[in-house]
Amino acid sequence: xTTSPVMPxxxxxxxxxxxxxxxxxxxxxxxxxxxxARDLAALRRxxxxxxxxxxxxxxxxxxxxxxxxxxxxxxxxxxxxxxLGAVLLWQVLHRASNEVAIGFLEDIWSRNLLNxxxxxxxxxxxxxxxVLFSLTKIAAGITIMALLAYALYGFGLLTIGIGLVPFxxxxxxxxxxxxxxxxxxxxxxxxxxxxxxxxxxxxxQPLAGxxxxxxxxxxxxxxxxxxxxxxxxxxxxxxxxxxxxxxWDRLGAAAVLDVAYVALALWLYGLTLRHARTKxxxxxxxx
Amino acid sequence: MILExxxxxxxxxxxxxxxxxxxxxxxxxxxxxxxxxxxxKSTTLHMLLGLVTPDSGEVRMFGLDLAKNRTEVLSQxxxxxxxxxxxxxxxxxxxxxxxxxxxxxxxxxxxxxxVIDLLExxxxxxxxxxxxxxxxxTRVQLAKALxxxxxxxxxxxxxxALDPDAGDRIRAMLVRIARESGTxxxxxxxxxxxxxxxxxRIHFVSAGRIVATGTAAELASDFGVDDLExxxxxxxxxxxxxx
Numbered sequence: 017x018t019t020s021p022v023m024p025x026x027x028x029x030x031x032x033x034x035x036x037x038x039x040x041x042x043x044x045x046x047x048x049x050x051x052x053a054r055d056l057a058a059l060r061r062x063x064x065x066x067x068x069x070x071x072x073x074x075x076x077x078x079x080x081x082x083x084x085x086x087x088x089x090x091x092x093x094x095x096x097x098x099x100l101g102a103v104l105l106w107q108v109l110h111r112a113s114n115e116v117a118i119g120f121l122e123d124i125w126s127r128n129l130l131n132x133x134x135x136x137x138x139x140x141x142x143x144x145x146x147v148l149f150s151l152t153k154i155a156a157g158i159t160i161m162a163l164l165a166y167a168l169y170g171f172g173l174l175t176i177g178i179g180l181v182p183f184x185x186x187x188x189x190x191x192x193x194x195x196x197x198x199x200x201x202x203x204x205x206x207x208x209x210x211x212x213x214x215x216x217x218x219x220x221q222p223l224a225g226x227x228x229x230x231x232x233x234x235x236x237x238x239x240x241x242x243x244x245x246x247x248x249x250x251x252x253x254x255x256x257x258x259x260x261x262x263x264w265d266r267l268g269a270a271a272v273l274d275v276a277y278v279a280l281a282l283w284l285y286g287l288t289l290r291h292a293r294t295k296x297x298x299x300x301x302x303x
Numbered sequence: 304m305i306l307e308x309x310x311x312x313x314x315x316x317x318x319x320x321x322x323x324x325x326x327x328x329x330x331x332x333x334x335x336x337x338x339x340x341x342x343x344k345s346t347t348l349h350m351l352l353g354l355v356t357p358d359s360g361e362v363r364m365f366g367l368d369l370a371k372n373r374t375e376v377l378s379q380x381x382x383x384x385x386x387x388x389x390x391x392x393x394x395x396x397x398x399x400x401x402x403x404x405x406x407x408x409x410x411x412x413x414x415x416x417x418v419i420d421l422l423e424x425x426x427x428x429x430x431x432x433x434x435x436x437x438x439x440x441t442r443v444q445l446a447k448a449l450x451x452x453x454x455x456x457x458x459x460x461x462x463x464a465l466d467p468d469a470g471d472r473i474r475a476m477l478v479r480i481a482r483e484s485g486t487x488x489x490x491x492x493x494x495x496x497x498x499x500x501x502x503x504r505i506h507f508v509s510a511g512r513i514v515a516t517g518t519a520a521e522l523a524s525d526f527g528v529d530d531l532e533x534x535x536x537x538x539x540x541x542x543x544x545x546x
Contacts, residue, residue: 053401
């Protein structure tokens, strides 16, 4: 075996020249890029993962698409676009939540979590990497669904107009915050809690009025739904598709709620990570 | 001093897993941490790596407090353990490339090729991790552990899955790295010959405490036995401490 290049030992920054100073923006970008590069490589190497990006969204679109065709025959044309729009935007929330959580779970499944935890990657950098990678998969999934919705049912997602951008942004941020909560639950309760990663987002489906206006909910649930960012998106989407203006006030409220959700999720993640280190639970993910 | 652990204590419920362990490792030194299963070795290593927070005590590396300077410290440390995995679907080169980035290296691809040469794993570079034998996996783990040219390398049973030839070559390489680049090594192993050959200082751990420290010869002499294996048996079976 050959000899490793000798590193200077007189610097607190270690192998000077080999690495960027650990706290520099370049080092942070490089570490976040490391998380993204790893997940991109895993996606490239796994046809199953690529298949999954397309499979569930397409199944949902086909089922709901034919439901809407049936409703169209009943002479309720607005319902068609509202339901198809809801299916597409629901996927944004659903994928954003699942993809980030899966990125973390894959480190557990491959017993790689401790390897990552002993790198200089900070929790914020790790989460940023997972979030950036999830964007790739969300973009791919939504593009395919939108093309299919147009081809099969003549529904153009872009008919939502410029509001589509903030609608999707609000849903993605909410999805990411739910993923961080799910990850926190796994850190706190162990691998058995990973079911939360798949199911947490569905707790919000009835509350957010994805497929129906929240006005049909009982008053108590309606009050709660006002504190769900996605509620304002789906209500706004129906308003726009019904010929109304983009409800910027509701989007503003949703953005504020998103900030609160992310802040709470990150606080919870920090708390559970500290707890996992204190109780020795983090070590057990390597067993 | 590269590593300085002072009075580390860790309890899990009623169990005192680590009970006041203090140790130091200097530049270029190869130190061993020995003891029976459940003695507290892995918990100690995990405290040194920031995976477990001590109830009391302090870990300092390169003059910095680990608890307050986690990113700076961990950028100069690395770790390999026989019980850890790597992302199975990735090619070996992709795994190393990802870790090179996680350590913030300026030229990750160049360094990846260097460690591939160093560990002689070129033929494995385009193979998926899941396809590797346990011995090959160990070599890739070690390549990962050297990716950032660490100033402190912590190895939990580094050669457990290697055949005698591969194990010997890896040991020789690790000793050479310590000598030539001044990397400090802290190793746990149940291979007493390995520890005798590599380690300049050995800490014997029993029931969460360091019960003896010295060279292999000093420890054998202190315990009144012939070699390190007999020291181990005395500590593990009789809870013996040196005379």
